Amino acid sequence: MLLLEVISGERLPKPDKGKMRFHKIANVNKALDFIASKGVKLVSIGAEEIVDGNVKMTLGMIWTIILRFAIQDISVEETSAKEGLLLWCQRKTAPYRNVNVQNFHISWKDGLALCALIHRHRPDLIDYSKLRKDDPIGNLNTAFEVAEKFLDIPKMLDAEDIVNTPKPDEKAIMTYVSCFYHAFAGAEQAETAANRICKVLAVNQENERLMEEYEKLASELLEWIRRTIPWLENRVAEQTMRAMQQKLEDFRDYRRVHKPPRVQEKCQLEINFNTLQTKLRLSNRPAFMPSEGKMVSDIANAWKGLEQVEKGYEEWLLTEIRRLERLDHLAEKFKQKCNLHEAWTAGKEDLLTQKDYESASLMEIRALMRKHEAFESDLAAHQDRVEQIAAIAQELNELDYHDAATINARCQGICDQWDNLGTLTQKRRDALERVEKLWETIDQLYLEFAKRAAPFNNWMDGATEDLQDMFIVHSIEEIQSLITAHDQFKATLPEADKERMATMGIQNEILKIAQTYGIKLSGINPYTNLSPQDITNKWETVKHLVPLRDQMLQEELARQQANERLRRQFAAQANIIGPWIQTKMEEIGHVSVDISGSLEEQMNNLKQYEQNIINYKSNIDKLEGDHQLIQEALIFDNKHTNYTMEHIRVGWEQLLTTIARTINEVENQILTRDAKGISQEQLNEFRASFNHFDRLMCTHNFFTSGLSLLGHYQGEVEFARIMTLVDPNNTGVVTFQAFIDFMTRETAETDTAEQVMASFKILASDKPYITVDELRRELPPEQAEYCITRMTKYIGTDIPPGALDYISFSSALYGESDL
Numbered sequence: 001m002l003l004l005e006v007i008s009g010e011r012l013p014k015p016d017k018g019k020m021r022f023h024k025i026a027n028v029n030k031a032l033d034f035i036a037s038k039g040v041k042l043v044s045i046g047a048e049e050i051v052d053g054n055v056k057m058t059l060g061m062i063w064t065i066i067l068r069f070a071i072q073d074i075s076v077e078e079t080s081a082k083e084g085l086l087l088w089c090q091r092k093t094a095p096y097r098n099v100n101v102q103n104f105h106i107s108w109k110d111g112l113a114l115c116a117l118i119h120r121h122r123p124d125l126i127d128y129s130k131l132r133k134d135d136p137i138g139n140l141n142t143a144f145e146v147a148e149k150f151l152d153i154p155k156m157l158d159a160e161d162i163v164n165t166p167k168p169d170e171k172a173i174m175t176y177v178s179c180f181y182h183a184f185a186g187a188e189q190a191e192t193a194a195n196r197i198c199k200v201l202a203v204n205q206e207n208e209r210l211m212e213e214y215e216k217l218a219s220e221l222l223e224w225i226r227r228t229i230p231w232l233e234n235r236v237a238e239q240t241m242r243a244m245q246q247k248l249e250d251f252r253d254y255r256r257v258h259k260p261p262r263v264q265e266k267c268q269l270e271i272n273f274n275t276l277q278t279k280l281r282l283s284n285r286p287a288f289m290p291s292e293g294k295m296v297s298d299i300a301n302a303w304k305g306l307e308q309v310e311k312g313y314e315e316w317l318l319t320e321i322r323r324l325e326r327l328d329h330l331a332e333k334f335k336q337k338c339n340l341h342e343a344w345t346a347g348k349e350d351l352l353t354q355k356d357y358e359s360a361s362l363m364e365i366r367a368l369m370r371k372h373e374a375f376e377s378d379l380a381a382h383q384d385r386v387e388q389i390a391a392i393a394q395e396l397n398e399l400d401y402h403d404a405a406t407i408n409a410r411c412q413g414i415c416d417q418w419d420n421l422g423t424l425t426q427k428r429r430d431a432l433e434r435v436e437k438l439w440e441t442i443d444q445l446y447l448e449f450a451k452r453a454a455p456f457n458n459w460m461d462g463a464t465e466d467l468q469d470m471f472i473v474h475s476i477e478e479i480q481s482l483i484t485a486h487d488q489f490k491a492t493l494p495e496a497d498k499e500r501m502a503t504m505g506i507q508n509e510i511l512k513i514a515q516t517y518g519i520k521l522s523g524i525n526p527y528t529n530l531s532p533q534d535i536t537n538k539w540e541t542v543k544h545l546v547p548l549r550d551q552m553l554q555e556e557l558a559r560q561q562a563n564e565r566l567r568r569q570f571a572a573q574a575n576i577i578g579p580w581i582q583t584k585m586e587e588i589g590h591v592s593v594d595i596s597g598s599l600e601e602q603m604n605n606l607k608q609y610e611q612n613i614i615n616y617k618s619n620i621d622k623l624e625g626d627h628q629l630i631q632e633a634l635i636f637d638n639k640h641t642n643y644t645m646e647h648i649r650v651g652w653e654q655l656l657t658t659i660a661r662t663i664n665e666v667e668n669q670i671l672t673r674d675a676k677g678i679s680q681e682q683l684n685e686f687r688a689s690f691n692h693f694d695r696l697m698c699t700h701n702f703f704t705s706g707l708s709l710l711g712h713y714q715g716e717v718e719f720a721r722i723m724t725l726v727d728p729n730n731t732g733v734v735t736f737q738a739f740i741d742f743m744t745r746e747t748a749e750t751d752t753a754e755q756v757m758a759s760f761k762i763l764a765s766d767k768p769y770i771t772v773d774e775l776r777r778e779l780p781p782e783q784a785e786y787c788i789t790r791m792t793k794y795i796g797t798d799i800p801p802g803a804l805d806y807i808s809f810s811s812a813l814y815g816e817s818d819l
Contacts (some may be wrong), residue, residue, distance in 0.1 A: 146159065575641050
């Protein structure tokens with residue numbers, strides 16, 4: 001009854017004071033009646049069972065009391081009791097790392113959830129950042145102690161029981177957590193009330209700020225409009241285009257720079273006013289009434305008056321600018337056309353009066369004539385521009401332009417100059433036509449000289465290039481061909497000299513005509529860049545290069561003859577050494593497959609072959625010396641032999657490798673025979689079986705047939721296992737050594753990983769692990785330390801420190817694991 005009074009906060013009927021059984025039953029019935037009056041149904045719980053000490057009934061009644069008075073009243077959103085308490089815990093602990101509350105048992109084992117609840121409401125009591133998930137007992141004790149000391153929540157649970165129990169008691173956890181809910185419920189209500197007051201005050205402060213901001217913006221905008229309107233109403237025109245353009249630029253600056261921010265302010269002012277009224281209406285506040293003259297309608301009217309004045313000012317500016325622009329345009333157009341005309345006529349009078357035709361050739365005179373005709377066409381085209389200049393000057397005079405005197409003086413100068421250019425143009429045409437006829441005769445002779453000099457010059461250039469051409473030959477036949485071609489060239493020289501004399505005769509005739517008629521020659525043939533001196537110089541060069549070419553060809557002939565001797569000397573030795581190497585390779589192959597005689601006799605024969613091969617090395621060295629001479633002489637081919645030095649080197653290296661590999665193979669067979677106890681007859685049988693398919697190696701298909709004959713083929717699965725042993729690299733072939741290893745493995749007894757595991761199990765007394773002491777006690781020191789350093793730690797429960805895993809170690813010995 002005392003428990004019910006404390007947990008419910010109500011008074012119960014006065015209990016009976018007797019100690020007899022019926023007194024106790026009566027008191028328990030009073031408690032049960034009180035519980036039933038609170039709407040709690042008690043099923044199969046009687047006062048007699050409680051008095052008689054029925055533990056199950058007593059605990060059931062206590063849990064019913066706790067559930068009714070401590071948990072049932074908990075309500076979070078639309079959930080209540082257990083679900084409401086769980087939702088409350090999830091909401092409060094959601095931001096915390098390593099906390100995920102899903103139930104009232106295992107979610108609370110590490111203590112972090114309880115610490116998170118305390119830290120969420122009282123962060124001054126626990127430093128959550130220092131808690132560790134791997135210290136559940138420490139976390140739980142911290143929560144229990146802080147709750148008992150600072151939150152008046154008694155320590156109802158034991159940390160060790162929670163941690164060591166796979167699933168802690170749900171009812172006990174729920175009862176303890178409900179104490180936190182009730183402890184923090186009052187603080188949350190105070191916090192909610194404070195938040196409501198702060199929210200109301202914040203809304204009121206924000207509304208006052210918006211009112212003040214509106215008054216300020218409205219005052220500033222109206223003041224700006226008041227200052228701007230007088231400036232736009234000023235209509236005093238300027239006298240110059242520059243000044244009027246400055247006014248227009250100031251107006252554009254006003255439109256681009258000064259007005260846009262004010263437009264933004266006006267828009268923002270309206271937005272702020274509407275926003276403020278909406279907020280006041282939503283918060284049940286009276287509507288805002290701005291100061292007199294600062295209503296939104298007042299600002300709109302002022303802005304409308306500003307835009308009307310602004311439009312009239314812009315139209316006035318454009319009208320005045322167009323008026324001044326017409327006069328400035330005509331004056332600028334007159335100036336521009338005058339500048340173009342004067343730039344074109346500059347130097348034209350000097351050009352027409354010069355006598356450049358007196359020392360020009362016929363081609364140059366004709367070019368001057370074409371140029372003069374083009375000038376006459378250009379002169380006629382510019383007549384229209386002169387007429388335009390006169391017309392513009394007349395219009396400026398009619399419009400009473402302020403600087404008309406300067407315009408008239410410049411126009412008169414241009415007209416006088418134009419008349420003088422027409423006179424000089426006609427005089428120059430007459431002079432050019434007269435001189436042109438004198439040059440036509442000489443021009444014909446120049447043309448004939450050019451026609452004959454060009455092909456002869458090309459012939460000399462080609463001859464010079466051929467005589468200086470570098471040549472590379474690799475045989476006597478090639479140099480003989482060059483010598484023959486050079487002899488044929490020398491035979492054409494007399495005919496070329498006749499052509500040279502005829503060409504020079506034309507030039508002499510030109511000089512004779514010029515001297516007779518007193519014509520001043522420029523010394524340059526207009527049809528060619530070749531001069532008589534060029535022809536003479538190139539002819540002398542050709543005559544000088546001919547004997548030098550003779551000498552070079554003879555020296556190359558001697559060098560090719562020496563190279564031919566080196567080729568024959570190398571071929572004579574290579575044609576002997578190459579077949580000798582091939583023969584030795586075949587002999588070694590026969591020895592390696594010969595099954596007659598013992599392995600020791602085969603070894604002695606191979607050693608003798610090896611010594612003979614080493615003794616033959618001096619012939620290879622001598623051939624290397626001849627090859628070096630050939631390389632120094634830059635000889636790249638040899639038709640006298642099919643063997644190159646590279647072929648000889650590769651064959652020699654293969655010969656040395658083959659004899660060494662064959663000797664090693666026999667040595668391995670001897671080691672295999674001695675280690676596995678295989679007789680010589682068994683080895684001969686293995687050799688005979690392997691030689692049946694291939695002398696050196698066999699393919700997988702042949703190997704399958706061989707296994708079948710020997711009785712070792714037991715299907716595709718077994719064959720795949722065997723192939724991983726004899727061909728681990730998957731090359732597709734099986735060597736004789738791999739065949740021997742497989743056959744000896746199949747015919748001889750060997751240790752296995754399973755046997756080694758069984759041996760270790762005996763030493764470990766049938767345990768799945770072995771200790772360091774057992775290894776040192778049962779094995780020699782060296783073998784014991786070897787096992788200790790390589791065995792991994794055994795992983796399991798209830799094992800002594802230092803237990804080692806001998807199973808994975810045994811598998812690793814035979815390559816069956818990754819250790």
